Amino acid sequence: MDFAQAFWILLLGSLLGLELIGKVPPTLHTPLMSGANAISGITMLAALTLIIQAKNNLPLLLIGSISLGFALFNVVGGFFVTDRMLAMFNRKPSKNSKLK
Amino acid sequence: MNITLIQSLINLLSVLFLALGIKGLSKVRSAREANRLAAFAMFLSVIGLLFYYLGTNGITQQSWLWIIVGSLIGSLFGAILAKKVPMTSMPETVALFNGCGGMSSLLVALGVVFFQKNQSLIQDLSISVSIFVGAITFSGSIIAMAKLQGWLSTPSWTQNRVRHLINVSIAIISLIAFINLLQSSDSSTIWLLVISSTVLGIGVTLPIGGADMPVVISLLNSYSGIAAAAAGFVVESQLLIVAGAMVGAAGLILTQVMCKGMNRSLISVLFGGTLASKSEKSSGGGEYTNITSCSVEECALTLEAANKVIIVPGYGLAVAQAQHTLREVAKILEQNEIEVCYAIHPVAGRMPGHMNVLLAEADVPYEQLKEMDIVNPDFPAADVVLVLGANDVVNPQAKSDKNSPLYGMPVLDVQEARTVFVIKRGMSAGYSGIKNDLFDLPNTSMVFGDAKKVLSELMSELKELGVGAK
Numbered sequence: 001m002d003f004a005q006a007f008w009i010l011l012l013g014s015l016l017g018l019e020l021i022g023k024v025p026p027t028l029h030t031p032l033m034s035g036a037n038a039i040s041g042i043t044m045l046a047a048l049t050l051i052i053q054a055k056n057n058l059p060l061l062l063i064g065s066i067s068l069g070f071a072l073f074n075v076v077g078g079f080f081v082t083d084r085m086l087a088m089f090n091r092k093p094s095k096n097s098k099l100k
Numbered sequence: 101m102n103i104t105l106i107q108s109l110i111n112l113l114s115v116l117f118l119a120l121g122i123k124g125l126s127k128v129r130s131a132r133e134a135n136r137l138a139a140f141a142m143f144l145s146v147i148g149l150l151f152y153y154l155g156t157n158g159i160t161q162q163s164w165l166w167i168i169v170g171s172l173i174g175s176l177f178g179a180i181l182a183k184k185v186p187m188t189s190m191p192e193t194v195a196l197f198n199g200c201g202g203m204s205s206l207l208v209a210l211g212v213v214f215f216q217k218n219q220s221l222i223q224d225l226s227i228s229v230s231i232f233v234g235a236i237t238f239s240g241s242i243i244a245m246a247k248l249q250g251w252l253s254t255p256s257w258t259q260n261r262v263r264h265l266i267n268v269s270i271a272i273i274s275l276i277a278f279i280n281l282l283q284s285s286d287s288s289t290i291w292l293l294v295i296s297s298t299v300l301g302i303g304v305t306l307p308i309g310g311a312d313m314p315v316v317i318s319l320l321n322s323y324s325g326i327a328a329a330a331a332g333f334v335v336e337s338q339l340l341i342v343a344g345a346m347v348g349a350a351g352l353i354l355t356q357v358m359c360k361g362m363n364r365s366l367i368s369v370l371f372g373g374t375l376a377s378k379s380e381k382s383s384g385g386g387e388y389t390n391i392t393s394c395s396v397e398e399c400a401l402t403l404e405a406a407n408k409v410i411i412v413p414g415y416g417l418a419v420a421q422a423q424h425t426l427r428e429v430a431k432i433l434e435q436n437e438i439e440v441c442y443a444i445h446p447v448a449g450r451m452p453g454h455m456n457v458l459l460a461e462a463d464v465p466y467e468q469l470k471e472m473d474i475v476n477p478d479f480p481a482a483d484v485v486l487v488l489g490a491n492d493v494v495n496p497q498a499k500s501d502k503n504s505p506l507y508g509m510p511v512l513d514v515q516e517a518r519t520v521f522v523i524k525r526g527m528s529a530g531y532s533g534i535k536n537d538l539f540d541l542p543n544t545s546m547v548f549g550d551a552k553k554v555l556s557e558l559m560s561e562l563k564e565l566g567v568g569a570k
Contacts, residue, residue, distance in 0.1 A: 003222045006333055006341060013329070013342040016119060017349025024126040026446055026471060027460075029354065029453030032125045033321055034194045035135050036350050039118060040201045040324040042142065042343040045149055046208040046331040047170070051163050052153050053216070060215040065166040067207035069174035074201040077178030079139040081193060084182065086132040088460040 038078025044071035110148030117141030191451035202237025205327035226333030239301030322351025361446030400561035406483035416489015
C-alpha cells in the first residue's frame with residue numbers, strides 16, 4: 001500500500017465519520033461515545049498482525065500480546081457497557097405502551 | 101479466488117457494518133442493534149485477518165498461544181468491568197477504556213520500531229505519530245479517570261501561568277524527539293518521545309476543571325481514533341485507517357457539541373484552566389447576602405400544593421446515587437396528578453448525556469426528559485423547581501452579569517418559576533467555583549443535606565401528608 005493511497009483512505013474515512021454523525025440527540029451522547037470508543041479498539045488487528053509476524057521473537061510476542069489485551073479490554077468492555085446503557089433506553093417504550 | 105481478494109471483501113464488509121453501526125448509534129430507535137452490528141463488524145475483521153494469515157504464511161503455534169492468552173485476559177477484564185460498574189461512574193469507565201485503546205496503539209508502534217528493522221520513512225513517520233498520540237491518549241485518559249473518580253483534584257499550582265511554559269517546553273522536546281525518530285530509530289530517542297508525550301498528556305489534562313471533563317473525554321476519544329489510524333499506517337491496514345478516521349472525526353463532532361453547550365471554545369477549555377481562577381479578578385466572587393434555608397417538611401408542603409414540578413438534576417445526583425429515590429418521589433407526585441418533568445442541561449454531569457443514562461436506569465419515562473431549549477419557556481408556568489446537585493447550569497449570572505466568567509453560557513431559567521428548592525450538601529461553590537446568584541433570590545430556598553437522604557425524607561413527609569396514598 002503506497003502512502004498516497006493510504007492518505008486517500010484516511011481522508012475519505014474522516015469525511016465519512018463527519019458525515020455519519022450529523023445530529024445526535026443528547027440522550028445518545030454517552031452511548032455514542034462509548035460505542036465509538038469501542039471501535040477505536042480496532043488496533044487489536046495491528047496487535048494480532050504483530051504477533052503473527054513475530055514468529056519466534058519472544059519480546060515481540062509479549063509486547064503484541066499485551067497490546068492485544070489492552071485493545072480487547074477496550075473493545076469487549078466498550079461494547080458491553082454500551083449495550084447495557086442502550087438496554088435501559090429501550091426498556092421504556094414497551095413499558096409505557098403496556099400502561100396505556 | 102485468491103486469499104487476498106477474500107480478505108479485502110471481508111474487510112470491506114466490516115467497514116460497511118462499522119459505518120452503519122456509527123450511523124445507527126445516533127438514533128434512539130436503532131442504537132442497540134447498531135452497537136451489536138459494530139461489534140459484529142469487529143469480530144468479522146478479526147476472522148478476515150486470521151483467515152488471510154492461515155491461507156498465506158500460516159500462524160505458528162507459539163503465535164496462537166500468545167493470541168489466546170492476550171485476548172482472553174483482556175476480554176475477561178473488560179467484560180467484568182462492563183458488567184459490574186455502576187451507571188453513576190460511566191464517565192470514568194469510558195475514560196479508562198479509552199486510555200487502554202491508546203496504550204494498545206503505543207505498544208504496537210513500540211513493537212514494530214524495536215523489533216522489525218528496515219522501515220521506510222513513511223513507516224517511521226506513522227510510528228512516531230502512533231507513539232505520540234497513543235501516549236497522550238493513555239496518560240490523559242488515566243488522569244481524567246482519576247479526577248472523575250475523585251482520586252485526584254485539580255492542584256492549585258497547575259492554575260499558574262507557568263504551566264503553559266512547562267507544557268510548551270515538553271511539547272518542544274517531543275517535537276525534537278519526533279523529528280529525530282524520522283532519521284534514526286535509536287532506542288534513547290524512542291524513549292524520549294514516549295516519556296515526553298506521556299508527560300504532555302498529564303500536563304495538559306491535569307489543570308482542566310471537573311466541569312470541563314465532558315469536553316476532555318470526547319476529545320480524548322477522538323485522539324484514540326487518530327491513534328488507531330496511525331497504527332493502521334504502521335501495519336499498513338486500510339481497515340484500521342478507515343475505522344480510526346471515522347472514530348476520530350465522530351469524536352471531534354461530539355467535542356464541538358459539548359463546547360457549544362458550555363459556550364466555550366475548545367481552546368479556552370484546553371488552555372484556560374478552571375473558571376474559578378478567572379473569577380477572582382471579575383465580579384464572579386462575592387458573599388451570599390440573602391440565603392433562605394428551609395426544612396424538608398416545608399418543601400413537602402409546597403410540593404403537595406403544586407400543579408407543575410420541574411426537576412433539574414446535576415452531578416450531585418450521580419454522586420449521591422439518588423436517581424432511584426428521585427424516581428420514587430416523582431411517582432408519588434404523579435399519583436397526585438402533579439405534572440412532573442426533568443430539565444436536562446446539555447452538559448449536566450461529567451459526561452455528555454450523563455443524566456439521561458442515570459434517569460433511564462431509574463426507569464424515568466423518556467418523554468419526561470426535556471432538553472434545555474424546549475423546557476426553558478416552561479419555567480414561568482412551573483410552581484416548583486427542584487434543583488438536585490446542579491449548580492453552574494442554573495446560575496442566572498450567565499445571562500445577567502457581563503463580567504461573570506460564565507457569561508454567555510446557556511443556562512436553565514429556573515429563577516422564573518414560582519418557588520425554587522435547591523437541594524445541596526452545603527454552601528460550597530460548583531465546579532466552576534463561582535457564586536451562584538440563584539441562591540440569593542427571594543423565591544429560592546435551600547434544603548441542606550445529601551440528595552439521597554433529603555429525597556427519602558421528602559418521600560416520607562409526602563406520604564404523611566397523604567400524597568399519592570389513593
